[in-house]
Amino acid sequence: MATLLFAEHDDASLNPVTARALTAALALGAPVHVLVVGENARPAAEAAAKLEGVAEVLLADAPVYAHRLAEPVASLGVALAAQYDALVAPSTAVWKSVLPRIAALIDVMQVSDAVAVIAPDIFERPIYAGNAIQRVRVRDAKKVVTIRTAAFAATGEGGSAPIRAITPADAPAGTLFVGEQIAASERPDLTAARIIVSGGRAVGSAENFAKVIEPLADALGAAVGASRAAVDAGYAPNDWQVGQTGKVVAPDLYVAVGISGAIQHLAGMKDSKVIVAINKDEDAPIFSVADFGLVGDLFQLVPELTAEIAKAKA
Amino acid sequence: MKILVPVKRVVDYNVKIRVKPDGSGVELANVKMSMNPFDEIAIEEALRLKEAGKATEVIAVSIGPVKTDETIRTALAMGADRGIWVKTDEAGIEPLTVAKILRKIVEAEGPGLVILGKQAIDDDANQTGQMLSALLGWPQATFASKVVVGEGKIDVTREIDGGLQTLELALPAVLTTDLRLNEPRYASLPNIMKAKKKPIEEKSAADLGIDLSPRLEVLSTLEPAGRTAGKKVGSVAELVGDLKQAGVI
Ligand SMILES: Cc1cc2nc3c(=O)[nH]c(=O)nc-3n(C[C@H](O)[C@H](O)[C@H](O)COP(=O)(O)OP(=O)(O)OC[C@H]3O[C@@H](n4cnc5c(N)ncnc54)[C@H](O)[C@@H]3O)c2cc1C
Numbered sequence: 001m002a003t004l005l006f007a008e009h010d011d012a013s014l015n016p017v018t019a020r021a022l023t024a025a026l027a028l029g030a031p032v033h034v035l036v037v038g039e040n041a042r043p044a045a046e047a048a049a050k051l052e053g054v055a056e057v058l059l060a061d062a063p064v065y066a067h068r069l070a071e072p073v074a075s076l077g078v079a080l081a082a083q084y085d086a087l088v089a090p091s092t093a094v095w096k097s098v099l100p101r102i103a104a105l106i107d108v109m110q111v112s113d114a115v116a117v118i119a120p121d122i123f124e125r126p127i128y129a130g131n132a133i134q135r136v137r138v139r140d141a142k143k144v145v146t147i148r149t150a151a152f153a154a155t156g157e158g159g160s161a162p163i164r165a166i167t168p169a170d171a172p173a174g175t176l177f178v179g180e181q182i183a184a185s186e187r188p189d190l191t192a193a194r195i196i197v198s199g200g201r202a203v204g205s206a207e208n209f210a211k212v213i214e215p216l217a218d219a220l221g222a223a224v225g226a227s228r229a230a231v232d233a234g235y236a237p238n239d240w241q242v243g244q245t246g247k248v249v250a251p252d253l254y255v256a257v258g259i260s261g262a263i264q265h266l267a268g269m270k271d272s273k274v275i276v277a278i279n280k281d282e283d284a285p286i287f288s289v290a291d292f293g294l295v296g297d298l299f300q301l302v303p304e305l306t307a308e309i310a311k312a313k314a
Numbered sequence: 315m316k317i318l319v320p321v322k323r324v325v326d327y328n329v330k331i332r333v334k335p336d337g338s339g340v341e342l343a344n345v346k347m348s349m350n351p352f353d354e355i356a357i358e359e360a361l362r363l364k365e366a367g368k369a370t371e372v373i374a375v376s377i378g379p380v381k382t383d384e385t386i387r388t389a390l391a392m393g394a395d396r397g398i399w400v401k402t403d404e405a406g407i408e409p410l411t412v413a414k415i416l417r418k419i420v421e422a423e424g425p426g427l428v429i430l431g432k433q434a435i436d437d438d439a440n441q442t443g444q445m446l447s448a449l450l451g452w453p454q455a456t457f458a459s460k461v462v463v464g465e466g467k468i469d470v471t472r473e474i475d476g477g478l479q480t481l482e483l484a485l486p487a488v489l490t491t492d493l494r495l496n497e498p499r500y501a502s503l504p505n506i507m508k509a510k511k512k513p514i515e516e517k518s519a520a521d522l523g524i525d526l527s528p529r530l531e532v533l534s535t536l537e538p539a540g541r542t543a544g545k546k547v548g549s550v551a552e553l554v555g556d557l558k559q560a561g562v563i
Contacts, residue, residue, distance in 0.1 A: 067479070070444065070454055093474040096440050097456045100409070104445035109410045109529035112439045122533065127437050128331045132340050133538050137531040174453035174487075178469060178480040191475075195562070220563065228493060238459065238473045238494060245352075245433065245493065247475075253562040263330055270541055274562050276553065282546070291544035292556050304550040309563065312554055 002031045002055065004080060006089035006098070009036060009044035016192040019154035021090040021147040022051055026155065027117035028086050028143075031055040034161075035080065037073055039066040045163050054161040062168040067180070068094050072171035074101035079169040081106050086120070086143040091248075092191075095146055103144040110144040111136060113248075115151035129244040129267035149191060150250035150271060183237060188223045190240065195253045198225035198242055198269070199235070202258025202280075202298060206235050212302050213257060219309040225249070225269075227259045243268035258298045261286025278302065315426035315485070316371045317360040319394065320416055321353040323378055323385040323405070324436040337534040342405075349385050352431025354392070354498040355491040359461060360429055361393045362496065368463040369427070371395045375419055377412055378405050383514055390509035391501035397514035398423075400522070406437070408528050413445035418522040420450060425486065427468070432457050432490040447488035455481050459494040 005025040008015040018034070025032045032053060036045040037060040045059040058080070064072050077098065081087060087102060089095035091113050103110040116124040121138045123145060190196065197220065199213040209224070217224045226236035228243060242249055244267035254272035259265060261277070261284055269275070270289050277290035278298050287293040294301055325331055325340075326348040332341045349357075363369040374389035375398040376382050382405075386397035400415055407415075420428060433440040447454035455470035459478065462469040471480045473492045501509070519526050547553045557563045 069481070070447075070456070074448060093457065093472075097444060097454070100441035100444035101448035101454070103441070104410060104413055104448040107410075109408050110439075110441055111530065112441060124536075126538070127535075128325070128340060129435065129438070130538055131331050132333045133536045135533040135536065137533055139529050139531055172451065172453075174484045175455075176482040178482050180474075180477065180479045182477040232494065237477065238492075239476055241493075244435065244438065253557070264327070271539075274557070274560050275541075275544075276557070287546070288543045289541045291560070292553055293544065293546040294550070294553055295546060301550060305553065308550050308554045312558065312563065 001085040003028050003086040004084040005034045007034050007036045007048050008090050008092045011038040011041040014044045014047035017090040017149040020149035020152045022155045023152040024147045025088040026053050028120045037065045049161040050157045052156045052159045057163045058166050060166050064171045067177045070097040073098045076169040077102040078105045088145050090149045091146040108140040108142050108144045112146050113148040114145050115148050129263050150248050190223045193223035195220045195222035196225050196251045197222045197255045199257050200227040200259030201229035216306045219306050260284050315369050317369045318373050318425040318428045319356045319360050320430050321376050322350040322434045324350045333537045339535050349388050350434045352491050355495050356429040357389050358496045358498040390512040391506040400517050409439050409441035415524050416446050417449045428488045430490050443490035453483035453487045456490045457492040458489045459492050
């Protein structure tokens with residue numbers, strides 16, 4: 001039987017984490033079908049069809065799937081589950097909300113946040129903020145797995161899978177979409193960025209994020225991240241939070257500015273290839289994971305670094 | 315309206331756990347335990363709704379072995395009215411099983427709202443609330459950062475990828491908390507004293523007819539790939555030179 005991969009997308013385009021989750025789905029060894037569910041989501045389905053190794057794209061396109069609310073999308077997943085051995089999705093806000101519902105309704109214990117596929121029924125997943133890795137075997141006949149996409153490389157393009165429209169499943173009532181505030185940004189998405197510059201509590205204000213952190217990010221072509229302390233204080237929006245309970249990232253370069261390096265923050269970025277820390281406390285725990293540490297005042301060092309990078313790129 | 319708040323006893327968030335050298339698990343002997351921080355936020359939100367006259371009773375429920383009642387007591391000291399303790403021999407009951415137990419408790423208690431933490435900081439699974447909602451057939455809102463209770467409905471603002479989303483759920487419903495929902499109170503000394511007299515009802519999984527056997531077999535628990543400290547650089551110019559050499563800029 002096949003594997004069903006749930007695509008992360010915004011109807012108009014496919015999110016790059018989908019190609020990473022596909023790598024994990026293909027590692028199960030069975031043919032992979034990709035489900036694109038949404039409203040006016042054909043463009044995302046066409047992008048999914050181009051991914052290497054996809055056998056078929058299922059497109060569930062209907063008003064009931066606008067915004068991918070958990071209840072109707074889970075009902076669709078349950079309706080499809082009988083035809084699949086494994087249901088796989090990237091660990092994004094949408095799929096974290098949907099997959100456990102499907103798992104419960106088909107009576108399967110989910111594996112959350114897999115970072116390695118050892119065998120079709122054996123996975124590794126982090127526990128305790130990534131301070132331990134658990135290797136688990138699924139005893140259920142079916143597997144329901146969410147994927148920590150930072151742990152997998154993206155599958156390339158070059159495929160041309162057929163797209164098959166499927167009819168919506170019955171959807172439960174009870175949840176209404178009221179509104180959304182999504183920040184539009186020219187910068188790369190945190191989970192897909194090659195470089196990330198993150199600011200912590202020491203940045204001190206939203207204005208300082210704009211004046212100090214964002215220019216460095218722009219000079220590097222980087223995404224902007226933040227610690228929980230910076231988000232809680234309102235210096236940065238919630239979806240910038242990197243860490244155990246925010247986004248988990250593994251870019252080529254991660255620059256931590258005015259971040260102490262609490263376990264919960266390290267959990268979200270310690271698998272980055274190169275880590276730079278800028279902190280005025282030479283004993284800050286962040287230096288224990290940093291490849292390059294710069295001790296000093298961020299308000300002096302970061303503008304200097306921004307200028308230096310701009311010069312190097314000119 | 316009653317509010318049910320499931321709470322979990324976990325290793326305190328300040329403790330850096332150690333993996334046992336034989337790979338059999340994580341060292342839990344003599345480690346400080348606390349209420350899962352997201353569950354404190356859930357209790358706080360329930361208490362605020364009660365204080366605002368939107369709820370009549372806050373019930374804390376926990377599932378676990380000896381000492382789990384300490385965590386329920388913490389909830390009572392914060393202000394919850396009473397507790398339910400589903401006693402088990404072992405800790406670490408899987409989310410699917412926990413959700414099945416909670417469904418039984420919900421059926422018996424008839425709350426209008428169940429508020430859970432979005433994840434427990436020990437197994438980091440992020441499943442129980444969604445599973446409970448699915449089993450009950452109730453609407454769900456995960457990752458709540460703002461909650462407004464209306465007549466027979468609730469508006470919930472959620473932290474999603476890219477920003478915030480607001481949903482309206484028909485009650486009864488299931489919510490899971492995110493960090494920005496509120497800042498939990500500390501239990502005052504008089505309230506800690508008062509909590510000692512509040513009732514905790516004990517139940518067993520067998521009473522509820524739930525099988526506790528795990529579905530996932532834990533084969534081993536491993537140390538993550540380590541990372542060693544690199545070097546301190548003396549200047550911005552040196553840093554840029556090093557980054558060029560590392561090929562990242
Ligand atoms: C349940 C739970 C979940 C959590 N989840 C997350 C999570 O997902 N992500 C996360 O990040 N945190 C998380 N945390 C919070 C975490 O424990 C820390 O509190 C947080 O990461 C600290 O943020 P910070 O490093 O910005 O602030 P601080 O720890 O206050 O560090 C500020 C740093 O800035 C330095 N500094 C000060 N002034 C300057 C200056 N002028 N120039 C240079 N350096 C300066 C200081 O030396 C210090 O090291 C969580 C906590 C809990 C309880």
